[in-house]
Amino acid sequence: MQKNIRCFVFPASLALALLAAGCAVEPAAEKAPSEDSAAADPLEYPKWETVAPEENAGYNQRANLVQRGHLVYLKYCVGCHGEYGDGKGPAAARLITQPRDFTSGIYKFRSTDSGSLPLEADLHRTISRGLARVSMPAFPLMPESEKIAVIEYIKTFYPRWEEQKDDRLIVPVPAAPSDLDDEDRILRGRVVYLLQQCSACHGTDGRGTGATQTEYVDAWGDPQRAFDFTRGSLKGGNTPQDVYRTFHTGLRSIMPSFGGDTLAAVTADVFDTSTARLEAGEVETLRSVLDHFPADGNVLYSQMSAGERLELAERNSWDLVAYILSLRTETTTAAAVLGPTVLHADPPSASPSSG
Numbered sequence: 200m201q202k203n204i205r206c207f208v209f210p211a212s213l214a215l216a217l218l219a220a221g222c223a224v225e226p227a228a229e230k231a232p233s234e235d236s237a238a239a240d241p242l243e244y245p246k247w248e249t250v251a252p253e254e255n256a257g258y259n260q261r262a263n264l265v266q267r268g269h270l271v272y273l274k275y276c277v278g279c280h281g282e283y284g285d286g287k288g289p290a291a292a293r294l295i296t297q298p299r300d301f302t303s304g305i306y307k308f309r310s311t312d313s314g315s316l317p318l319e320a321d322l323h324r325t326i327s328r329g330l331a332r333v334s335m336p337a338f339p340l341m342p343e344s345e346k347i348a349v350i351e352y353i354k355t356f357y358p359r360w361e362e363q364k365d366d367r368l369i370v371p372v373p374a375a376p377s378d379l380d381d382e383d384r385i386l387r388g389r390v391v392y393l394l395q396q397c398s399a400c401h402g403t404d405g406r407g408t409g410a411t412q413t414e415y416v417d418a419w420g421d422p423q424r425a426f427d428f429t430r431g432s433l434k435g436g437n438t439p440q441d442v443y444r445t446f447h448t449g450l451r452s453i454m455p456s457f458g459g460d461t462l463a464a465v466t467a468d469v470f471d472t473s474t475a476r477l478e479a480g481e482v483e484t485l486r487s488v489l490d491h492f493p494a495d496g497n498v499l500y501s502q503m504s505a506g507e508r509l510e511l512a513e514r515n516s517w518d519l520v521a522y523i524l525s526l527r528t529e530t531t532t533a534a535a536v537l538g539p540t541v542l543h544a545d546p547p548s549a550s551p552s553s554g
Protein backbone atom coordinates (compact mmCIF):
# COMPACT_ATOMS: atom_id res chain seq x y z
CA MET A 200 0.00 0.00 0.00
CA GLN A 201 2.70 2.39 1.03
CA LYS A 202 4.64 1.59 -2.13
CA ASN A 203 1.65 2.18 -4.31
CA ILE A 204 1.12 5.59 -2.82
CA ARG A 205 4.71 6.59 -3.49
CA CYS A 206 4.43 5.50 -7.07
CA PHE A 207 1.36 7.62 -7.40
CA VAL A 208 2.74 10.73 -5.73
CA PHE A 209 5.91 10.87 -7.80
CA PRO A 210 4.89 9.87 -11.31
CA ALA A 211 7.74 11.92 -12.78
CA SER A 212 10.44 10.25 -10.72
CA LEU A 213 13.36 8.60 -12.40
CA ALA A 214 13.74 4.89 -12.82
CA LEU A 215 16.01 5.06 -9.81
CA ALA A 216 13.19 6.07 -7.51
CA LEU A 217 10.84 3.54 -9.03
CA LEU A 218 13.36 0.81 -8.45
CA ALA A 219 13.94 1.90 -4.91
CA ALA A 220 10.20 1.89 -4.27
CA GLY A 221 9.99 -1.58 -5.73
CA CYS A 222 7.57 -0.68 -8.48
CA ALA A 223 9.67 -0.98 -11.60
CA VAL A 224 7.67 -2.53 -14.37
CA GLU A 225 10.39 -3.00 -16.95
CA PRO A 226 12.89 -5.76 -16.20
CA ALA A 227 15.20 -4.14 -18.77
CA ALA A 228 15.86 -1.32 -16.35
CA GLU A 229 17.82 -3.65 -14.05
CA LYS A 230 21.13 -1.84 -14.28
CA ALA A 231 20.70 -1.12 -10.58
CA PRO A 232 21.83 2.51 -10.63
CA SER A 233 20.83 2.68 -6.98
CA GLU A 234 24.02 0.85 -6.05
CA ASP A 235 26.17 3.46 -7.78
CA SER A 236 24.37 6.27 -6.11
CA ALA A 237 24.73 4.70 -2.68
CA ALA A 238 28.51 4.72 -3.12
CA ALA A 239 28.59 8.17 -4.74
CA ASP A 240 30.49 11.11 -3.36
CA PRO A 241 28.29 12.73 -0.69
CA LEU A 242 28.48 15.95 -2.66
CA GLU A 243 26.85 14.31 -5.65
CA TYR A 244 23.64 12.88 -4.37
CA PRO A 245 20.72 12.88 -6.80
CA LYS A 246 19.22 16.30 -7.21
CA TRP A 247 15.50 15.69 -7.05
CA GLU A 248 15.20 13.21 -4.25
CA THR A 249 12.08 14.62 -2.70
CA VAL A 250 10.45 17.01 -5.12
CA ALA A 251 9.66 16.82 -8.79
CA PRO A 252 11.74 19.25 -10.89
CA GLU A 253 8.83 21.43 -11.99
CA GLU A 254 7.74 22.10 -8.45
CA ASN A 255 9.24 25.37 -7.18
CA ALA A 256 12.35 24.69 -9.20
CA GLY A 257 14.17 27.89 -8.17
CA TYR A 258 13.73 27.35 -4.45
CA ASN A 259 14.67 23.72 -4.70
CA GLN A 260 17.83 24.47 -6.61
CA ARG A 261 18.88 26.93 -3.96
CA ALA A 262 18.09 24.52 -1.14
CA ASN A 263 20.14 21.92 -2.95
CA LEU A 264 23.05 24.32 -3.34
CA VAL A 265 22.93 25.37 0.31
CA GLN A 266 22.91 21.73 1.36
CA ARG A 267 25.93 20.96 -0.79
CA GLY A 268 27.60 24.08 0.55
CA HIS A 269 27.06 22.86 4.08
CA LEU A 270 29.03 19.70 3.30
CA VAL A 271 31.87 21.71 1.76
CA TYR A 272 31.84 23.98 4.80
CA LEU A 273 32.02 21.03 7.20
CA LYS A 274 34.97 19.68 5.26
CA TYR A 275 37.11 22.81 4.87
CA CYS A 276 35.88 25.77 6.89
CA VAL A 277 34.22 24.70 10.11
CA GLY A 278 37.48 24.25 12.04
CA CYS A 279 38.07 28.00 11.95
CA HIS A 280 34.75 29.66 11.16
CA GLY A 281 32.76 27.42 13.50
CA GLU A 282 29.62 25.36 13.26
CA TYR A 283 27.43 28.45 13.62
CA GLY A 284 29.52 30.65 11.33
CA ASP A 285 30.42 32.90 14.25
CA GLY A 286 34.18 32.52 13.80
CA LYS A 287 34.49 30.38 16.91
CA GLY A 288 35.73 27.13 15.46
CA PRO A 289 38.07 24.98 17.58
CA ALA A 290 41.17 26.41 15.82
CA ALA A 291 40.20 30.04 16.46
CA ALA A 292 41.66 30.11 19.97
CA ARG A 293 45.16 29.70 18.54
CA LEU A 294 44.84 32.46 15.93
CA ILE A 295 45.74 36.11 16.40
CA THR A 296 43.54 37.40 13.60
CA GLN A 297 40.26 35.73 14.30
CA PRO A 298 38.29 33.98 11.56
CA ARG A 299 35.45 36.03 10.17
CA ASP A 300 32.16 35.92 12.03
CA PHE A 301 29.73 35.45 9.14
CA THR A 302 26.69 36.22 11.28
CA SER A 303 27.55 39.95 11.38
CA GLY A 304 27.28 40.45 7.61
CA ILE A 305 30.44 42.60 7.83
CA TYR A 306 33.20 41.87 5.35
CA LYS A 307 36.48 43.59 4.67
CA PHE A 308 37.29 42.66 1.10
CA ARG A 309 34.49 43.87 -1.06
CA SER A 310 33.96 45.60 -4.35
CA THR A 311 31.03 47.40 -2.76
CA ASP A 312 30.96 50.58 -0.67
CA SER A 313 31.69 50.40 3.03
CA GLY A 314 28.06 50.10 4.13
CA SER A 315 27.21 47.25 1.76
CA LEU A 316 27.37 43.50 1.80
CA PRO A 317 30.07 42.08 -0.47
CA LEU A 318 29.30 40.62 -3.87
CA GLU A 319 29.35 36.85 -4.25
CA ALA A 320 32.32 37.45 -6.56
CA ASP A 321 34.21 39.00 -3.64
CA LEU A 322 33.68 35.91 -1.50
CA HIS A 323 34.77 33.83 -4.47
CA ARG A 324 37.97 35.86 -4.76
CA THR A 325 38.70 35.52 -1.02
CA ILE A 326 38.14 31.76 -1.09
CA SER A 327 40.17 31.22 -4.27
CA ARG A 328 43.10 33.40 -3.26
CA GLY A 329 42.98 33.18 0.51
CA LEU A 330 44.08 36.11 2.66
CA ALA A 331 47.79 36.78 2.89
CA ARG A 332 49.42 37.32 6.30
CA VAL A 333 46.61 35.54 8.17
CA SER A 334 45.51 31.94 8.46
CA MET A 335 42.72 32.12 5.89
CA PRO A 336 43.91 29.53 3.32
CA ALA A 337 43.55 29.71 -0.45
CA PHE A 338 41.43 27.09 -2.19
CA PRO A 339 42.52 27.57 -5.81
CA LEU A 340 41.84 23.95 -6.76
CA MET A 341 38.42 23.63 -5.17
CA PRO A 342 35.95 22.75 -7.93
CA GLU A 343 33.88 25.72 -9.06
CA SER A 344 30.62 24.00 -8.08
CA GLU A 345 31.86 23.59 -4.49
CA LYS A 346 32.94 27.22 -4.28
CA ILE A 347 29.55 28.40 -5.46
CA ALA A 348 27.81 26.06 -3.02
CA VAL A 349 29.88 27.10 0.00
CA ILE A 350 29.33 30.78 -0.85
CA GLU A 351 25.56 30.19 -0.83
CA TYR A 352 25.95 28.43 2.49
CA ILE A 353 27.96 31.09 4.30
CA LYS A 354 25.48 33.72 3.14
CA THR A 355 22.80 31.92 5.16
CA PHE A 356 24.60 32.76 8.42
CA TYR A 357 23.57 36.37 7.98
CA PRO A 358 19.77 36.40 8.18
CA ARG A 359 19.32 39.75 6.41
CA TRP A 360 21.33 38.92 3.30
CA GLU A 361 18.36 38.52 0.98
CA GLU A 362 16.79 41.71 2.28
CA GLN A 363 19.94 43.81 1.88
CA LYS A 364 21.54 42.36 -1.21
CA ASP A 365 19.75 44.68 -3.63
CA ASP A 366 21.10 47.74 -1.80
CA ARG A 367 24.70 46.88 -2.57
CA LEU A 368 26.55 49.78 -4.19
CA ILE A 369 29.37 48.66 -6.41
CA VAL A 370 32.59 50.68 -6.37
CA PRO A 371 33.79 50.68 -9.96
CA VAL A 372 37.44 49.80 -10.51
CA PRO A 373 38.61 51.09 -13.89
CA ALA A 374 41.44 49.60 -15.93
CA ALA A 375 44.85 50.53 -14.56
CA PRO A 376 46.96 52.98 -16.56
CA SER A 377 50.09 51.48 -18.10
CA ASP A 378 52.55 54.06 -16.73
CA LEU A 379 52.38 53.21 -13.04
CA ASP A 380 56.18 53.15 -12.84
CA ASP A 381 56.44 56.74 -14.10
CA GLU A 382 58.63 58.77 -11.71
CA ASP A 383 56.36 61.79 -11.62
CA ARG A 384 53.34 59.65 -10.91
CA ILE A 385 55.11 58.03 -7.97
CA LEU A 386 56.17 61.44 -6.61
CA ARG A 387 52.64 62.77 -6.93
CA GLY A 388 51.39 59.58 -5.27
CA ARG A 389 53.69 60.29 -2.35
CA VAL A 390 52.16 63.77 -2.02
CA VAL A 391 48.63 62.30 -2.11
CA TYR A 392 49.65 59.73 0.50
CA LEU A 393 50.97 62.37 2.90
CA LEU A 394 48.19 64.90 2.37
CA GLN A 395 45.38 62.34 2.61
CA GLN A 396 46.81 61.21 5.96
CA CYS A 397 47.43 57.61 4.96
CA SER A 398 50.63 58.25 6.89
CA ALA A 399 48.71 58.70 10.16
CA CYS A 400 48.29 54.94 10.25
CA HIS A 401 50.81 53.60 7.74
CA GLY A 402 53.67 55.92 8.76
CA THR A 403 55.52 58.51 6.69
CA ASP A 404 57.57 55.72 5.09
CA GLY A 405 54.74 53.25 4.51
CA ARG A 406 56.11 50.96 7.19
CA GLY A 407 54.71 52.58 10.29
CA THR A 408 57.40 55.15 11.18
CA GLY A 409 55.81 58.16 12.86
CA ALA A 410 52.30 56.76 12.67
CA THR A 411 50.03 58.49 15.16
CA GLN A 412 47.72 55.53 15.37
CA THR A 413 49.40 52.20 15.96
CA GLU A 414 46.82 49.95 17.52
CA TYR A 415 43.57 48.94 15.98
CA VAL A 416 40.62 46.92 16.98
CA ASP A 417 38.61 45.73 14.02
CA ALA A 418 34.84 45.53 13.67
CA TRP A 419 34.85 42.23 15.52
CA GLY A 420 36.99 43.40 18.45
CA ASP A 421 40.21 41.77 17.25
CA PRO A 422 43.62 43.47 17.07
CA GLN A 423 44.98 44.41 13.64
CA ARG A 424 48.14 46.09 12.43
CA ALA A 425 48.29 48.66 9.67
CA PHE A 426 49.88 47.16 6.60
CA ASP A 427 53.61 47.66 6.05
CA PHE A 428 53.77 48.52 2.36
CA THR A 429 57.33 47.30 2.01
CA ARG A 430 56.67 43.69 2.92
CA GLY A 431 54.34 40.84 2.35
CA SER A 432 51.30 40.34 0.25
CA LEU A 433 48.13 42.32 0.41
CA LYS A 434 45.06 40.53 1.71
CA GLY A 435 42.88 42.17 -0.87
CA GLY A 436 45.27 41.24 -3.69
CA ASN A 437 48.48 42.62 -5.16
CA THR A 438 47.49 43.93 -8.57
CA PRO A 439 47.12 47.69 -9.15
CA GLN A 440 43.36 47.24 -9.40
CA ASP A 441 43.27 45.32 -6.12
CA VAL A 442 45.10 48.14 -4.31
CA TYR A 443 42.79 50.72 -5.90
CA ARG A 444 39.76 48.71 -4.77
CA THR A 445 41.08 48.30 -1.21
CA PHE A 446 41.36 51.98 -0.38
CA HIS A 447 38.25 52.95 -2.33
CA THR A 448 36.05 50.50 -0.46
CA GLY A 449 37.84 50.79 2.90
CA LEU A 450 38.16 47.93 5.35
CA ARG A 451 35.10 48.38 7.54
CA SER A 452 35.83 50.17 10.80
CA ILE A 453 39.63 49.90 10.72
CA MET A 454 40.41 51.77 7.55
CA PRO A 455 38.17 54.46 6.10
CA SER A 456 37.02 54.36 2.49
CA PHE A 457 38.36 56.97 0.13
CA GLY A 458 35.49 56.94 -2.32
CA GLY A 459 33.83 59.48 -4.61
CA ASP A 460 35.91 62.65 -4.97
CA THR A 461 37.56 62.34 -1.51
CA LEU A 462 40.90 61.82 -3.14
CA ALA A 463 40.58 65.03 -5.17
CA ALA A 464 41.15 66.96 -1.93
CA VAL A 465 44.90 67.27 -2.25
CA THR A 466 45.75 70.95 -2.51
CA ALA A 467 49.10 72.72 -2.52
CA ASP A 468 48.26 75.03 0.38
CA VAL A 469 48.36 72.28 3.02
CA PHE A 470 51.62 70.81 1.73
CA ASP A 471 53.89 72.50 4.29
CA THR A 472 51.95 71.36 7.32
CA SER A 473 51.62 67.80 6.04
CA THR A 474 55.29 67.41 5.18
CA ALA A 475 56.80 69.20 8.20
CA ARG A 476 58.36 66.00 9.47
CA LEU A 477 60.14 65.09 6.23
CA GLU A 478 63.77 65.80 5.37
CA ALA A 479 64.33 69.13 3.62
CA GLY A 480 65.72 67.44 0.49
CA GLU A 481 62.62 65.34 0.05
CA VAL A 482 60.32 68.29 0.57
CA GLU A 483 62.06 70.11 -2.29
CA THR A 484 61.72 67.10 -4.60
CA LEU A 485 58.02 66.79 -3.81
CA ARG A 486 57.53 70.51 -4.33
CA SER A 487 58.47 69.97 -7.97
CA VAL A 488 55.14 68.22 -8.63
CA LEU A 489 52.97 70.57 -6.55
CA ASP A 490 51.70 72.53 -9.54
CA HIS A 491 49.80 69.40 -10.63
CA PHE A 492 47.41 69.97 -7.74
CA PRO A 493 44.84 72.77 -7.20
CA ALA A 494 46.28 75.70 -5.25
CA ASP A 495 43.68 75.55 -2.49
CA GLY A 496 40.24 74.39 -1.48
CA ASN A 497 38.66 77.38 -3.13
CA VAL A 498 39.98 76.35 -6.53
CA LEU A 499 38.99 72.77 -5.89
CA TYR A 500 35.43 73.34 -4.80
CA SER A 501 34.28 76.54 -6.46
CA GLN A 502 36.23 76.60 -9.69
CA MET A 503 36.15 72.94 -10.63
CA SER A 504 33.06 71.06 -11.76
CA ALA A 505 31.99 67.82 -10.09
CA GLY A 506 33.22 65.97 -13.16
CA GLU A 507 36.64 67.62 -13.01
CA ARG A 508 36.94 66.76 -9.34
CA LEU A 509 36.14 63.13 -10.05
CA GLU A 510 38.74 63.10 -12.79
CA LEU A 511 41.29 64.53 -10.41
CA ALA A 512 40.34 61.97 -7.74
CA GLU A 513 40.86 59.29 -10.36
CA ARG A 514 44.32 60.55 -11.27
CA ASN A 515 45.27 60.90 -7.61
CA SER A 516 44.05 57.35 -6.98
CA TRP A 517 46.32 55.83 -9.59
CA ASP A 518 49.21 58.02 -8.44
CA LEU A 519 48.64 56.60 -4.97
CA VAL A 520 48.58 53.05 -6.30
CA ALA A 521 51.81 53.77 -8.18
CA TYR A 522 53.42 55.05 -4.99
CA ILE A 523 52.26 52.13 -2.84
CA LEU A 524 53.45 49.57 -5.36
CA SER A 525 56.80 51.37 -5.64
CA LEU A 526 57.40 50.70 -1.93
CA ARG A 527 57.34 46.96 -2.33
CA THR A 528 60.76 45.47 -1.77
CA GLU A 529 60.14 41.76 -1.41
CA THR A 530 59.66 39.66 -4.47
CA THR A 531 56.13 38.45 -4.47
CA THR A 532 56.27 34.71 -4.84
CA ALA A 533 53.28 32.70 -5.95
CA ALA A 534 53.03 31.28 -2.43
CA ALA A 535 53.03 34.77 -0.95
CA VAL A 536 50.27 35.85 -3.29
CA LEU A 537 48.19 32.81 -2.47
CA GLY A 538 48.62 33.22 1.26
CA PRO A 539 50.10 31.08 3.99
CA THR A 540 48.52 27.76 3.14
CA VAL A 541 47.20 26.35 -0.08
CA LEU A 542 44.59 23.68 0.43
CA HIS A 543 43.99 21.34 -2.44
CA ALA A 544 40.77 19.66 -3.32
CA ASP A 545 40.91 15.93 -2.69
CA PRO A 546 42.67 14.08 -5.47
CA PRO A 547 40.24 11.96 -7.52
CA SER A 548 41.65 8.71 -6.12
CA ALA A 549 40.50 9.68 -2.63
CA SER A 550 36.93 10.05 -3.76
CA PRO A 551 34.76 7.01 -3.15
CA SER A 552 32.82 7.57 -6.37
CA SER A 553 35.81 6.82 -8.57
CA GLY A 554 36.22 3.26 -7.29
Ligand code: HEC
Nearest residue numbers: 275276279296297298299306307308322325333334335336
Ligand atom coordinates in the same frame (compact mmCIF):
# COMPACT_ATOMS: atom_id res chain seq x y z
C1 HEC B 1 42.81 28.07 9.27
C2 HEC B 1 41.67 28.92 9.51
C3 HEC B 1 40.69 29.19 8.39
C4 HEC B 1 40.07 28.28 7.55
C5 HEC B 1 40.25 26.77 7.48
C6 HEC B 1 39.17 29.06 6.73
N1 HEC B 1 39.25 30.39 7.06
FE1 HEC B 1 38.20 31.92 6.23
N2 HEC B 1 39.13 33.26 7.40
C7 HEC B 1 40.07 32.96 8.37
C8 HEC B 1 40.52 34.18 9.02
C9 HEC B 1 41.54 34.28 10.13
C10 HEC B 1 39.81 35.24 8.42
C11 HEC B 1 39.88 36.74 8.76
C12 HEC B 1 41.00 37.46 8.08
C13 HEC B 1 41.06 38.93 8.37
O1 HEC B 1 40.18 39.48 9.02
O2 HEC B 1 42.00 39.55 7.92
C14 HEC B 1 38.94 34.62 7.42
C15 HEC B 1 38.08 35.35 6.62
C16 HEC B 1 37.22 34.77 5.69
C17 HEC B 1 36.28 35.52 4.88
C18 HEC B 1 35.99 36.99 4.98
C19 HEC B 1 36.83 37.93 4.12
C20 HEC B 1 36.34 39.36 4.27
O3 HEC B 1 36.12 40.01 3.24
O4 HEC B 1 36.16 39.87 5.37
C21 HEC B 1 35.61 34.59 4.10
C22 HEC B 1 34.53 34.88 3.08
C23 HEC B 1 36.14 33.30 4.43
N3 HEC B 1 37.12 33.44 5.40
C24 HEC B 1 35.68 32.11 3.87
C25 HEC B 1 36.19 30.85 4.20
C26 HEC B 1 35.68 29.63 3.61
C27 HEC B 1 34.52 29.55 2.64
C28 HEC B 1 36.44 28.62 4.12
C29 HEC B 1 36.35 27.14 3.78
C30 HEC B 1 36.31 26.81 2.37
C31 HEC B 1 37.40 29.21 5.03
N4 HEC B 1 37.20 30.57 5.06
C32 HEC B 1 38.34 28.52 5.77
C33 HEC B 1 40.54 31.70 8.69
C34 HEC B 1 40.17 30.51 8.06
Ligand code: HEC
Nearest residue numbers: 395396397400415424425426433434435436445446453454
Ligand atom coordinates in the same frame (compact mmCIF):
# COMPACT_ATOMS: atom_id res chain seq x y z
C1 HEC C 1 42.77 54.84 10.47
C2 HEC C 1 43.94 54.15 10.05
C3 HEC C 1 44.21 54.00 8.58
C4 HEC C 1 44.25 54.97 7.60
C5 HEC C 1 43.98 56.45 7.73
C6 HEC C 1 44.63 54.31 6.38
N1 HEC C 1 44.79 52.96 6.62
FE1 HEC C 1 45.26 51.57 5.23
N2 HEC C 1 45.15 50.11 6.65
C7 HEC C 1 44.90 50.30 7.99
C8 HEC C 1 44.94 49.02 8.69
C9 HEC C 1 44.72 48.80 10.18
C10 HEC C 1 45.22 48.04 7.70
C11 HEC C 1 45.35 46.54 7.92
C12 HEC C 1 44.04 45.84 7.73
C13 HEC C 1 44.15 44.34 7.76
O1 HEC C 1 45.25 43.80 7.69
O2 HEC C 1 43.11 43.69 7.84
C14 HEC C 1 45.37 48.76 6.45
C15 HEC C 1 45.65 48.16 5.25
C16 HEC C 1 45.83 48.83 4.04
C17 HEC C 1 46.14 48.18 2.79
C18 HEC C 1 46.39 46.71 2.60
C19 HEC C 1 45.13 45.90 2.66
C20 HEC C 1 45.41 44.50 2.24
O3 HEC C 1 44.89 44.13 1.16
O4 HEC C 1 46.11 43.77 2.94
C21 HEC C 1 46.23 49.17 1.83
C22 HEC C 1 46.50 49.01 0.34
C23 HEC C 1 45.98 50.42 2.49
N3 HEC C 1 45.74 50.18 3.85
C24 HEC C 1 46.02 51.64 1.86
C25 HEC C 1 45.75 52.85 2.49
C26 HEC C 1 45.78 54.12 1.83
C27 HEC C 1 46.16 54.34 0.37
C28 HEC C 1 45.42 55.05 2.75
C29 HEC C 1 45.23 56.54 2.53
C30 HEC C 1 44.47 56.94 1.39
C31 HEC C 1 45.18 54.35 4.00
N4 HEC C 1 45.39 53.00 3.81
C32 HEC C 1 44.78 54.95 5.17
C33 HEC C 1 44.65 51.51 8.59
C34 HEC C 1 44.56 52.73 7.93
